[in-house]
Amino acid sequence: xxxxxxxxxxxxxxxxxxxxxxxxxxxxxxxxxxxxxxxxxxxxxxxxxxxxxxxxxxxxxxxxxxxxxxxxxxxxxxxxxxxxxxxxxxxxxxxxxxxxxxxxxxxxxxxxxxxxxxxxxx
Amino acid sequence: xxxxxxxxxxxxxxxxxxxxxxxxxxxxxxxxxxxxxxxxxxxxxxxxxxxxxxxxxxxxxxxxxxxxxxxxxxxxxxxxxxxxxxxxxxxxxxxxxxxxxxxxxxxxxxxxxxxxxxxxxxxxxxxxxxxxxxxxxxxxxxxxxxxxxxxxxxxxxxxxxxxxxxxxxxxxxxxxxxxxxxxxxxxxxxxxxxxxxxxxxxxxxxxxxxxxxxxxxxxxxxxxxxxxxxxxxxxxxxxxxxxxxxxxxxxxxxxxxxxxxxxxxxxxxxxxxxxxxxxxxxxxxxxxxxxxxxxxxxxxxxxxxxxxxxxxxxxxxxxxxxxxxxxxxxxxxxxxxxxxxxxxxxxxxxxxxxxxxxxxxxxxxxxxxxxxxxxxxxxxxxxxxxxxxxxxxxxxxxxxxxxxxxxxxxxxxxxxxxxxxxxxxxxxxxxxxxxxxxxxxxxxxxxxxxxxxxxxxxxxxxxxxxxxxxxxxxxxxxxxxxxxxxxxxxxxxxxxxxxxxxxxxxxxxxxxxxxxxxxxxxxxxxxxxxxxxxxxxxxxxxxxxxxxxxxxxxxxxxxxxxxxxxxxxxxxxxxxxxxxxxxxxxxxxxxxxxxxxxxxxxxxxxxxxxxxxxxxxxxxxxxxxxxxxxxxxxxxxxxxxxxxxxxxxxxxxxxxxxxxxxxxxxxxxxxxxxxxxxxxxxxxxxxxxxxxxxxxxxxxxxxxxxxxxxxxxxxxxxxxxxxxxxxxxxxxxx
Numbered sequence: 115x116x117x118x119x120x121x122x123x124x125x126x127x128x129x130x131x132x133x134x135x136x137x138x139x140x141x142x143x144x145x146x147x148x149x150x151x152x153x154x155x156x157x158x159x160x161x162x163x164x165x166x167x168x169x170x171x172x173x174x175x176x177x178x179x180x181x182x183x184x185x186x187x188x189x190x191x192x193x194x195x196x197x198x199x200x201x202x203x204x205x206x207x208x209x210x211x212x213x214x215x216x217x218x219x220x221x222x223x224x225x226x227x228x229x230x231x232x233x234x235x236x
Numbered sequence: 237x238x239x240x241x242x243x244x245x246x247x248x249x250x251x252x253x254x255x256x257x258x259x260x261x262x263x264x265x266x267x268x269x270x271x272x273x274x275x276x277x278x279x280x281x282x283x284x285x286x287x288x289x290x291x292x293x294x295x296x297x298x299x300x301x302x303x304x305x306x307x308x309x310x311x312x313x314x315x316x317x318x319x320x321x322x323x324x325x326x327x328x329x330x331x332x333x334x335x336x337x338x339x340x341x342x343x344x345x346x347x348x349x350x351x352x353x354x355x356x357x358x359x360x361x362x363x364x365x366x367x368x369x370x371x372x373x374x375x376x377x378x379x380x381x382x383x384x385x386x387x388x389x390x391x392x393x394x395x396x397x398x399x400x401x402x403x404x405x406x407x408x409x410x411x412x413x414x415x416x417x418x419x420x421x422x423x424x425x426x427x428x429x430x431x432x433x434x435x436x437x438x439x440x441x442x443x444x445x446x447x448x449x450x451x452x453x454x455x456x457x458x459x460x461x462x463x464x465x466x467x468x469x470x471x472x473x474x475x476x477x478x479x480x481x482x483x484x485x486x487x488x489x490x491x492x493x494x495x496x497x498x499x500x501x502x503x504x505x506x507x508x509x510x511x512x513x514x515x516x517x518x519x520x521x522x523x524x525x526x527x528x529x530x531x532x533x534x535x536x537x538x539x540x541x542x543x544x545x546x547x548x549x550x551x552x553x554x555x556x557x558x559x560x561x562x563x564x565x566x567x568x569x570x571x572x573x574x575x576x577x578x579x580x581x582x583x584x585x586x587x588x589x590x591x592x593x594x595x596x597x598x599x600x601x602x603x604x605x606x607x608x609x610x611x612x613x614x615x616x617x618x619x620x621x622x623x624x625x626x627x628x629x630x631x632x633x634x635x636x637x638x639x640x641x642x643x644x645x646x647x648x649x650x651x652x653x654x655x656x657x658x659x660x661x662x663x664x665x666x667x668x669x670x671x672x673x674x675x676x677x678x679x680x681x682x683x684x685x686x687x688x689x690x691x692x693x694x695x696x697x698x699x700x701x702x703x704x705x706x707x708x709x710x711x712x713x714x715x716x717x718x719x720x721x722x723x724x725x726x727x728x729x730x731x732x733x734x735x736x737x738x739x740x741x742x743x744x745x746x747x748x749x750x751x752x753x754x755x756x757x758x759x760x761x762x763x764x765x766x767x768x769x770x771x772x773x774x775x776x777x778x779x780x781x782x783x784x785x786x787x788x789x790x791x792x793x794x795x796x797x798x799x800x801x802x803x804x805x806x807x808x809x810x811x812x813x814x815x816x817x818x819x820x821x822x823x824x825x826x827x828x829x830x831x832x833x834x835x836x837x838x839x840x841x842x843x844x845x846x847x848x849x850x851x852x853x854x855x856x857x858x859x860x861x862x863x864x865x866x867x868x869x870x871x872x873x874x875x876x877x878x879x880x881x882x883x884x885x886x887x888x889x890x891x892x893x894x895x896x897x898x899x900x901x902x903x904x905x906x907x908x909x910x911x912x913x914x915x916x917x918x919x920x921x922x923x924x925x926x927x928x929x930x931x932x933x934x935x936x937x938x939x940x941x942x943x944x945x946x947x948x949x950x951x952x953x954x955x956x957x958x959x960x961x962x963x964x965x966x967x968x969x970x
Binding site: 167168171172173174222225227228229 | 315316317331867868870914915916970
């Protein structure tokens, strides 16, 4: 029984790993070896833009970020030696927004201003 | 040439262009019915409008974008749309809520908000403003504000007193969330009993306040909103240390049980252990001591139906001061070392209950009440004071409209019970006040144009009989960005002369009550203009106001007639205060704010048949404040310069020749500055108070003989502490 559980967990881990790997592929690099990533978020308004960009400004290793509210794509420039795409996605999730495949942290999402929730009318 | 510049300036000031419009419809979130008469206004430019019979509003874009659009409607939660950059159409769905507090909208960015909407000449200080002076409690919260002056009351007790319109703080009404706050026996020390981090916002209203809150406001009204479970962080920690040996800790924690119930715990402890004597007069500048302070509040919210908040607040504070070597009471009792001990205890319970009415969001019923037991025990050398106060207060008010939302009214009943038991040296004074009252207030409000608030309250005081206090406030928007206000009304209060003149306990003066003291009564009239415009791209606001307070009766605290006595008697003759203030706030850049203010105060009262200037009030004062923040507030810089003009001092003419001091203080200035660095979850600050180390060096008359007949530590006109450097950190979990 125990073995089966371990095997299942391993499979899950592998699948997740593979998925993460696939998303990481979208990285491009600048001349001074900074990474640029495009992350799809669940932002719906300018207030969301402010929240996410602020979170990025305080995230270790992030040099620059810009969210396009229309396309919901966040373009982040970061130092891959100091942080990773995974960590950046977690940071976005923690302020209440989906980041690529990673769902928004429930607690943070619940605390968002009603105008920033996914079903808000704008 | 000069003429041309003037003309250009005037044209620039009043240049009003036509802008693109935004359009919106405001509806109820549940059933999508249109909300008629909801107000929509721009937070920064303060321009606004209301919705028509279909719930639709149209509003020109403000001159400076982005701006925040605020949509509010009685009985609904206020909604804000941030960072609107272009013309759009909106559907705004408001969520009903029981109308417990009249909503206070404070911008998260601008730390001070003037308003063009209220009939009151009101300023709100938000968290950002309060953080500009990180130390420590409410008495320091006004450091960057020109309207409220704060000074040490004497050279020994460390207590600070405020003044508004040049009049003592006791003439302003101080409420805590619209319930009785700093009043009665804690008038003097109450400011150090509310830790700065607990405060969510402070609203300062000049002139008489609303009749719905009681009869006590004369010079103004200051309302303190504490942190609330619905707004607070899950966990917040603040640590503070100053090089004058002051340490403070604040820990806040909130918990949300479900959609209805939440709670917030606010705790505070401070201690001062270092014995400071900056001016080397052998006396501690501020006492050593400690304070424990805890507040726990609960909230139950059933939107649109019921909103209840209640809590308790407990406090213990103990201070010891006097001569630097003072250690225990024994030394003081045998008169070898002059010592001071001030011990205060307070227990308070408060609650509010708001009831909404189905499908009638403009109607609400609000019950507010509080009960407090306060104890104050002190000795200053061989003078002793013991005070005990028990207060109970209930206010039931009903808010609704007359026909449509242009006419709103508020009416209700209130009941105050206040029992005093004071012992000063060997005399005991007792009194119980029982004051039932009724009030009514009508508000005619066409947003963006005119707002008239007229009210009257009638109270029956068991000791002083019938008291009728009418008040009126009118606001009129002369231009879109220009609000003109006038107000007038009557206020009254019963003085507690021992505690209000506690500073003289730190002197050899004997208190002499010459007659039965009557309630203090004053009329206050005021007018103000608030005007917003642009200088280049920068938002600019100018405020000019004038207030006159005329006392019908006042308890005169006479320090002039005799240096050995504090004489207390009823006013015979004139007593008034004229206060003129002008203030300009200019934001040349998005994160740079500059403020300058000038204030003229002329305060006179009749002392022993002669009209004299009230001592220790600076006739002229100037304040400059500059605040700058980098992107996303990573770094914040603040600096404040305050200049104080000459002050009249209590007379020393009949003191022995060698103890004569000047009858006027010199003018002086102080500079405070602070830098804050924010990180992901915490921030750190470093600051300096009184950067140029300016002090009133001679603070105490005859410091060599504290038990003698000439000793006086109560004539304080300037800083009693030199330069103080402090640092601290804030950590929070959202």
